[in-house]
Amino acid sequence: xxxEFRFDRYVESRKSGAFGRDDAARYAYSAxxxxxxxxxxxxxxxxxxxxxxxxxxxxxxGQLLGQAVKVGPRQFVRLQKIAERCAQTLSVPTPQMxxxxxxxxxxxxxxxxxxxxxxxxxALVDALDDKxxxxxxxxxxxxxxNKHVVYGTALxxxxxxxxxxxxxxxxxxxxxxxxxxxxxEITCDRAGLLCSGDLDAGVSSFMxxxxxxxxxYEEMDVESYLAQLEEGQTSIGRFSEFFATHPFLPxxxxxxxxxxxxxxxxxxxxxxxxxxxxEVDERTSRIIAxxxxxxxxxxxxxxxxx
Numbered sequence: 001x002x003x004e005f006r007f008d009r010y011v012e013s014r015k016s017g018a019f020g021r022d023d024a025a026r027y028a029y030s031a032x033x034x035x036x037x038x039x040x041x042x043x044x045x046x047x048x049x050x051x052x053x054x055x056x057x058x059x060x061x062g063q064l065l066g067q068a069v070k071v072g073p074r075q076f077v078r079l080q081k082i083a084e085r086c087a088q089t090l091s092v093p094t095p096q097m098x099x100x101x102x103x104x105x106x107x108x109x110x111x112x113x114x115x116x117x118x119x120x121x122x123a124l125v126d127a128l129d130d131k132x133x134x135x136x137x138x139x140x141x142x143x144x145x146n147k148h149v150v151y152g153t154a155l156x157x158x159x160x161x162x163x164x165x166x167x168x169x170x171x172x173x174x175x176x177x178x179x180x181x182x183x184x185e186i187t188c189d190r191a192g193l194l195c196s197g198d199l200d201a202g203v204s205s206f207m208x209x210x211x212x213x214x215x216x217y218e219e220m221d222v223e224s225y226l227a228q229l230e231e232g233q234t235s236i237g238r239f240s241e242f243f244a245t246h247p248f249l250p251x252x253x254x255x256x257x258x259x260x261x262x263x264x265x266x267x268x269x270x271x272x273x274x275x276x277x278x279e280v281d282e283r284t285s286r287i288i289a290x291x292x293x294x295x296x297x298x299x300x301x302x303x304x305x306x
Contacts, residue, residue, distance in 0.1 A: 025090070027194060027264055028146055029187045030281045035180040039151065064119065068098035071120075079120070079137075082130065086138040086195040090145045097137070099125060105212050107136050109143040109152065116149045127214045131201035135192040142191025148184050155181055155245060181245045186284060189252055190259045197269050199260045206249050206256075226250045247288045255284045 071079045079097060087094040095109075095118050102121035109118050118140040128136065143149055155177040193202050207225060208217050229250035241248060247255070259265055263274030 025145055027190045029183055029284060032183040032187045035183060064098045068100045071097040071099060082134050082137050086134060086141045089195045090141055090191060092141060092145045095141055095144055105209050107140055109140045109149055111153060112150055113147050116144045127208050128205055131196050131198045132205040134196040135202045135205050138195025139188040139192035142188035145191065146187055151177060152181060159245065178245050182247050185246050186255050186288065189256050193256060193259060193265065194268055202256050203253050206253050210249050226253060241290050251288050254287045258283045
């Protein structure tokens, strides 16, 4: 692993004034920002992230170069242009993207803050139209803009088998990382909406992700789908979300609709009015709560930065 990607340097750079007002986007969910700050003080999280990012990043990139197809100006130009538009909207360099052959409708971001790449599953590209792809690619670009990539990469590797070797030694880190990542997903859903400028496209991308079928999606009703969440709120099954890396999709739809009512987003799409980002975060905390009101679980205080 080259010197510029050493995780210990990443940690030291974060300790010297990390996640100040210039380090998080204006739209970022305050509970996400608060937990990222607190990770500097949680030794198990730092150690787990350092270990898995060192061993995993280059291995995954090597696999992608051998098995995936790289997106660029001469290959998958439509996807490249969408990535360029999203990067311009979020004021970050255009991320490198790959397409992998997979029947699962999914996408993810991997790497370090200095070198990140986005992976799109072929089923996702087939299922989504251009506006929906803008939302998803914007979401993944949001992970890069908000400096989620190192801890997100650590969580991905730990939950896909590497963690079984270390067993209970890494469980404290996994609990903290899952709790944070559910909040980070809210931030990046907002990034996706800013990139696409189309709430309906964001909602439909979630529904296609839920059903995994473009054909069946045509028969889905968004309000009926959202009503499913209420059916499960009184059952013990709702606690399974504690072990998930993403909030349940109906919650994400509700949270996205709330952000679409914000003054920040409405100004972005040339509309007047809207509620403050602080009010958006307050409402979002109630939406994504598993028990009671959502709060950062690793210490620190909230507040949108920049």
